Amino acid sequence: MEIDKLEGRNPVMEALRAGREVDKILVLKGASEGSIKKIIGAAKDKGIPIQYVEKAKLNELSESDSHQGVIAFVAAHHYSTVEDIVEKAKKNNKEPFILLLDEIMDPHNLGSIMRTADAVGVDGIIIPKRRSVGLTAVVAKTSAGAVEYVPVAKVSNIAQTIDKLKDEGIWVAGADMSGEKEHYYQDLKGPIALVIGSEGKGISRLIKEKCDFIVKLPMVGKIESLNASVAAAILMYEVFRQRSMKG
Incomplete structure (x- = not known):
């Protein structure tokens, strides 16, 4: 073992x-x-x-x-599968809430993302097998224990995985400054998969094209982008907020 x-x-x-x-x-x-x-x-x-x-x-x-x-x-941590993550949501009688991480390399970012994902009820995280950090000791430490509760699936092809999620009726939303709407103006209440890009390059062009829509985070300062874990946290909590609204 x-x-x-x-x-x-x-x-x-x-x-x-x-x-x-x-x-x-x-x-x-x-x-x-x-x-x-x-x-x-x-x-x-x-x-x-x-x-x-x-x-x-x-x-x-x-x-x-x-x-x-x-x-x-x-x-060693056992990785889940995309099918298990989707099934987990169905068993809990809830609309799936999934994260797709496009080439997140920093273990501290992944650990921090997992910690927030646990807090807001994300059903699972999907990462690529290549050009991505895995479930290392640093990730586990940064996640403050969330690594025990948030399933992570490794896939060979993120683009093909997006197609599978769409077949399951899940909307795919990417986070990028090219988005037409700010995140709080976009309806994120249904079955959703959020795509978060890498620390430097953001979401790749192919993955961006696969998304159903792109949302942007408003920024008025001099820096052009946010840390990946911060951007992910803002978007996850917006999904959580919209789902929590009554009526």
């Missing part, structure tokens, strides 16, 4: 709560306060081995440089 690492108190605690298969947990020697105490207790209840190690050992193993005194060795 492939082994991965989770670093930091929130990611490790959420993995334990979610029933993730944990091989062992390394804890900083002498640490026993607050959330560390809860992690140790939960691990003991589940029969998970705990090793108390020096800070230098944790620093050596850490990929995120923010282990907060705890690193867990866990079974």
